[in-house]
Amino acid sequence: MLKKTTLASVVAGAALATGAAASAADVVELGPRPYFLVDSMEDSALKEKLLSCAAGPFKPTLFSIGHRGAAMQFPEHTKESYVAAARMGAGIIECDVTFTADKELVCRHAQNDLHTTTNILATDLAEKCTQPFVPASGDDKAQAECRTSDLTLEEFLSLEGKMDAADADATTVEGYMDATAGWRTDLYAAPGGTLMTHAQSIELIAGLGAKFTPELKSPAVEMPFDGFTQEDYAQKMIDEYKAADIAPEDVWPQSFNLDDVLYWIEHEPEFGKQAVFLDEGTGEESWSNMDPSTWAHAMADLKAQGVQYIAPAMWMLVTVENGEIVPSRYAEEAKAAGLKIITWTLERSGPLMTGGGWYYQSIEEVTDNDGVMLELLDVLAQDVGVVGVFSDWPATVSYYANCMGLK
Structure with a gap:
């Protein structure tokens, strides 16, 4: 039976274990969901391991990345969503970056949303x-x-x-x-979420003790926009971290546009060291097993251009063999090229009883309960070797990372 845990009990337990008073700043609030997911798992050694960690203590971890904050239940890219993500142990928080009519940078998933x-x-x-x-x-x-x-x-x-x-x-x-999905909620959106500029998000996230992964979004307008070029846009995003005196090693700038990533590598090499190429693939349903020669970008070529991090969707990294979730050909090729891998997005699919949808398409045949989420996460961490996982509800990844000793 999984032990019920509260923030107070975690702090008290940590104090007993160390013989000293535990600071609430060193503890995260996971809430009931990770425990619910562990309870949903089929009996296994992994489940027993995760059960053994129920009492914590839990701390922030860079393995847990707040996708748009904590967007499963809070309005995305708002102050409230970012704060919730930090409280759930997300060591890195994402601001998707776009721009206004007066070319100021703001946090939105898309320019036209x-x-x-x-x-x-x-x-x-x-x-x-x-x-x-x-x-x-x-x-x-x-x-x-x-x-x-x-x-x-x-x-x-x-x-x-x-x-x-x-x-x-x-x-x-x-x-x-009024169309929020039934497995989400308007409970925390009722007061209205606080929108933020990119610069405001930097100040907030730094104050929360977290690090940064801004994504330069593809413009919905034709570029240049009133003289504002794509290169200006990519540079301005980095300039706002420099203006805030944020260390480059605390920032993972990302883009689906490889040219943006290559721009940072060439023009802002300190930030470019951690630039992340977001790879959405080719739309091939058989991506997990397809011939690497058909891929839009060869892994070795990306590495040769200076790319150090690649970030595909979760389903691209796994497949099923003999009823088990295993790394895909894509994952093997990325690792062989020496690329570090980040992936997206956990907790974005709702209940998994009927296959899990888009994010689980390569493992649909074994996806029939919510506990599969943690089985997938374990394969991604232990077998694929990802260094970070985006989640709409970071507490789930934070629980797993803390239990497995991931930093």
């Missing part, structure tokens, strides 16, 4: 959207598209974050906005 991640459609700023709301009618779905580049920084900061969702069948703005 304000209609699904904020309350803009319910404000007077809705009229400034690239595509104002159009209700669903007959066979036509509802439409809206609101970009950060539609607004000035001041206007952007006047908005409130909400859970990322939209109802394409809605006939009203209220219905369109």
